[in-house]
Amino acid sequence: MGKLDKNAVEAYKNELKNLWYYKDIINDLQSKIELIEYEMSGMKGIDYSKESGSHNPSATEHRRLSLIEKYNRLIERKKEYIQKEHSICRVLNAMPEEERNLVIEVIADRRKYQDVCDERKINKSTLHGMINDIIGRALKKAG
Numbered sequence: 001m002g003k004l005d006k007n008a009v010e011a012y013k014n015e016l017k018n019l020w021y022y023k024d025i026i027n028d029l030q031s032k033i034e035l036i037e038y039e040m041s042g043m044k045g046i047d048y049s050k051e052s053g054s055h056n057p058s059a060t061e062h063r064r065l066s067l068i069e070k071y072n073r074l075i076e077r078k079k080e081y082i083q084k085e086h087s088i089c090r091v092l093n094a095m096p097e098e099e100r101n102l103v104i105e106v107i108a109d110r111r112k113y114q115d116v117c118d119e120r121k122i123n124k125s126t127l128h129g130m131i132n133d134i135i136g137r138a139l140k141k142a143g
Helices: 003-016 019-040 057-092 097-108 113-120 124-142
Strands: none
Touching: 003 057, 003 097, 003 124, 019 057, 019 097, 057 097, 057 124, 097 113, 097 124, 113 124
């Protein structure tokens, strides 16, 4: 493996470590987007207060514009994280299933190398080499 390949493998491993974080962020952003969509749809909960509300069209319009701006920012952030996730998954999908599961287990799930080595009855340097080789081949295949 050439120097560029080693750097690419290490860079990919660093990104793969963030996969679950990216998925959590995407889910969190989606929840926030759905909350704004609900609020913008005009549905309101039942107001049990005894005072009647006042209607201020200026405040309502300001709130609507503020929600639209926030909504658009959230959509853009979600797209960015989805793009990162897809980039990671594109390489994972270039791996055979058994190898992909091993790479996810060791890198994304951050399982201890020693535990995996004990289960597979191999040493750490062999496992490290296997992981790097699998990722290197997948990077080339995914282009």
